[in-house]
Amino acid sequence: MAQPLPASEEKSIRNYVELECGTADSSDPDNKVTLVQKVSSYRLVGTDYDVYDVHLPKERWWVITNPTNLYSQESFPEYDVAFSFHVGLMLRVMNRNRVEIEEEKAEEVGGAWRRYEAAVGAMDSAREAEDYQGVAIKCRETLLAFGREHQEAEWLTPPEVKCKVNDFKGWAKLYAQELSTGRMRRYLSEISDKAWDVAVSLQHDYNATE
Structure with missing residues (x-):
């Protein structure tokens, strides 16, 4: 179930998606976010994660935090699958960063x-x-x-x-x-x-x- 969002949080996710999609400076309404809703939150090993359902006129994304990344809903129809992928990906990145300097x-x-x-x-x-x-x-x-x-x-x-x-x-x-x-x-x-x-x-x- 979607959760109500503070305006600042909604704006932050909206701006993130438009920036990542390269549409932040576009005047075309087809390139603008039309909906941001938080659909779930998780806490794993002391870390909080939020999952957002973000709509553009021609595509939809899951945005997952800590660190923030976005995943196409065409590739990941279910957000729990996207979340599992996100956690695994972040673990691999953090593991690599342990020895990078x-x-x-x-x-x-x-x-x-x-x-x-x-x-x-x-x-x-x-x-x-x-x-x-x-x-x-x-x-x-x-x-x-x-x-x-x-x-x-x-x-x-x-x-x-x-x-x-x-x-x-x-x-x-x-x-x-x-x-x-x-x-x-x-x-x-x-x-x-x-x-x-x-x-x-x-x-x-x-x-x-x-």
């Missing part, structure tokens, strides 16, 4: 990023507890590499007491102090500590399955 940024993290890519690859193929322990080892190596690679960086103020080379938590805290302030500094320090603790814990978990 701009070349300039890749140079900044160097060996740590290559180790992260290896960890992602190992995670994708992991099945047994030993496999997940191997993932943890690669994650630990990634964190250690990240900690080592910036110890002589120009932006880092030399500490009075230098951390040991492989003291990831110590170096991560120094980096956070140098690059951030306030709540962000505290957040970066805490998440670095937790990342290290999880990697070390999983490395020794003989019953790990995910």
Whole structure:
């Protein structure tokens, strides 16, 4: 059943479809959206999705959010099928993006990023507890590499007491102090500590399955 839409939401979806269809600047009424209605909402793994039924004079589309994409109703007559396709497509895109990075940024993290890519690859193929322990080892190596690679960086103020080379938590805290302030500094320090603790814990978990 179609749900009432706030004017701003209706306008946003209308503009999106006309832009994607290349008709935003057209004066031809056949190229303009005639109807926008929300037909369903889903919540999967903590993410909310909305599905809209959008009509133009000569075609109809399903528009699905988070991230927003549109699907021809000629190809997908039922919106639940379009939604299933959308979720699968977005998962594949996000999975690919886990190991894609701009070349300039890749140079900044160097060996740590290559180790992260290896960890992602190992995670994708992991099945047994030993496999997940191997993932943890690669994650630990990634964190250690990240900690080592910036110890002589120009932006880092030399500490009075230098951390040991492989003291990831110590170096991560120094980096956070140098690059951030306030709540962000505290957040970066805490998440670095937790990342290290999880990697070390999983490395020794003989019953790990995910």
